[in-house]
Amino acid sequence: MNYNLLNIPERTTKPRESGLTMVMDKGLSIREVEDLLDVAGDYIDMVKLGWATSYVTPKLKEKLQIYREAGIPFYFGGTLFEAFIVRNQFEDYRKVLDEFQMTYVEVSDGSLEMPHDEKCGYIRTLAQQATVLSEVGSKDAEKILAPYQWIELMRAELEAGAWKVIGEAREAGNVGLFRETGEVRQGLVKEIIHSIPAEKIIWEAPQKSQQVWFIKLVGANVNLGNIAPAEVIPVETIRLGLRGDTFSHFLNAKA
Incomplete structure (x- = not known):
């Protein structure tokens, strides 16, 4: 930090199990990623390449590099997983994960009707290949x-092998x-x-009031x-009680 302040909540440090900030990349350019990491990289724990934007994003491998x-993990949005599943291309999806050296993977059923046993089966299989995040809740x-x-x-999804479960909210935070x-x-x-233990859940919260x-x-x-x-920076200040919304919240409380 740039200077000392007392009574600031203690934040966990990377790599962490709680206090994660997952950022949504909806098609950032290489230059935008470089600028983002320059100013906020210390506060980003992982990046989701939103829904299936990776399918049309240019210079994808260069950006992921x-x-x-x-040192920031990244993964394809769950909608891309569903797009492969609905086309009976699960093995092709696994090859894509290998091709792009994905160490994290999201499993979801927010757009696709899928028996839950089948979803858990995908989690078990993919957990042998990468760290799985599973999204719960519908986009409808x-x-x-x-x-x-x-x-x-x-x-059930944690028992099947998911590292974390994600509470669905969509990009807009309205479902x-x-x-x-x-x-x-x-x-x-x-x-x-x-x-469910709080550290096992990632809450999608794109709006400030939700955060x-x-x-x-x-x-x-x-x-x-x-x-x-x-x-990213504004969220970190909210976590630390340095924005009006949480200014008094942590002064006399232990985070």
């Missing part, structure tokens, strides 16, 4: 899961964990946290995902 050299705003269903799905307005489904989240809510609920070292590149 920049992340790799910076009309498909509402009861809290007990979220918990059962998360437990899954959230209402259409972006408001957190507070009862749902609290029931999940009561049953603030999770940080106040779980603490400075909550795992947050789908953070926009320009919001």
Whole structure:
């Protein structure tokens, strides 16, 4: 840090199990990635190449090498996984993971109807090849899961070999964990946290109000995902109680 301040929440250090910041790369250029890592690389734990943007992103291997050299893990969005599955190309997908030297992989069923046993089978298989993150929740705003269903799905996917489970919110933060307005489904989240260890969950929270809510609920070292590149530094200040939204929250509390 650039100077000393007292009563700042203690942040975990890389490589960490909690306090993760996952950034959404929706097609950044090589120059944009270099600039992002120059200013915010210390606060980025992993990068998701949003949905299937990697299919059309130019100079993809060169860009991934920049992340790799910076020691920041990256992975394809779960929608790309689903695009291969719906076309009966699972083995082709595994070859793509090898070709691009992917050490992390996301398994999801947010756009594709899939029996849960089948999804867990993919998790078990891919866990032998890479570190698996599995996404729970639908991208369809009309498909509402009861809290007990979220918990059962998360437990099963962790048992199948997922390193972390991701709470679905989409890029906009208006489905899954959230209402259409972006408001957190507070009862749902609290029931999940009561049953699933907080460090095993990455909460997609692209909106500032959502980030603030999770940080106040779980603490400075909550795992947050789908953070926009320009919001990495602002999110870190929210974690540290250095933005108005959490300014007083950590002064007399232990993070």
